[in-house]
């Protein structure tokens with residue numbers, strides 16, 4: 459059974475007739491130009507934006523789930539998070555347990571390790587660098603151990619080392635019964651870590667399939683309107699401007 463099954467999703471002036479399903483164990487990368495609708499899609503699935511169409515989660519209508527059940531099953535990492543308060547890093551991570559009403563120490567430890575923030579514990583989140591803060595907010599979502607993790611550009615502000623470690627953490631997180639849908643602008647990393655890609659153009663799906671089916675010079679040049687060189691046989695895969 460699909461983890462999430464999205465059928466004919468419409469969101470006013472942002473998304474048109476988007477359909478796909480995600481199986482347990484899969485990472486789906488959502489790609490496309492600025493304004494194509496990647497964040498909007500994730501926000502619809504997270505319950506932040508209203509939509510028309512049908513979305514089933516593990517065979518049941520998502521709309522029928524109580525808010526708490528939904529928050530336990532689906533975690534959302536927004537494009538940018540921040541805190542106006544002087545919270546400790548561990549307090550931010552613990553926020554991820556709110557849907558469960560507990561403070562599960564093992565879940566908190568696992569989340570800190572997966573997001574690579576163990577050395578940041580004990581610090582104030584508002585005194586961390588942008589990339590450090592981004593990993594703390596990722597740890598918050600991981601702490602909730604959602605079956606489906608939605609992450610809006612989780613590596614956008616990260617250095618090379620942490621881009622790789624976060625993609626590997628998400629890969630490991632998805633392996634098994636969980637799934638991840640993330641938006642990403644780095645196509646080389648998308649090719650390397652995502653099982654399938656959804657290429658959006660002006661709110662509609664332009665291509666959906668395995669990275670080799672979606673990341674073609676034809677699709678990318680057409681959608682991004684620049685000549686693109688693609689070599690997915692290379693190790694690591696190469697997608698670059700010509």
Ligand SMILES: Nc1ncnc2c1ncn2[C@@H]1O[C@H](COP(=O)(O)OP(=O)(O)OP(=O)(O)O)[C@@H](O)[C@H]1O
Nearest residue numbers: 471472490491492493494495496497498499537641
């Ligand atoms: N709060 C909003 N109110 C109205 N329209 C919005 C709002 N936020 C985004 N939009 C519009 O919705 C469309 C999709 O935006 P969205 O943020 O989903 O794109 P995106 O693919 O995530 O872009 P990016 O790569 O720049 O993050 C754009 O045309 C955008 O201008």
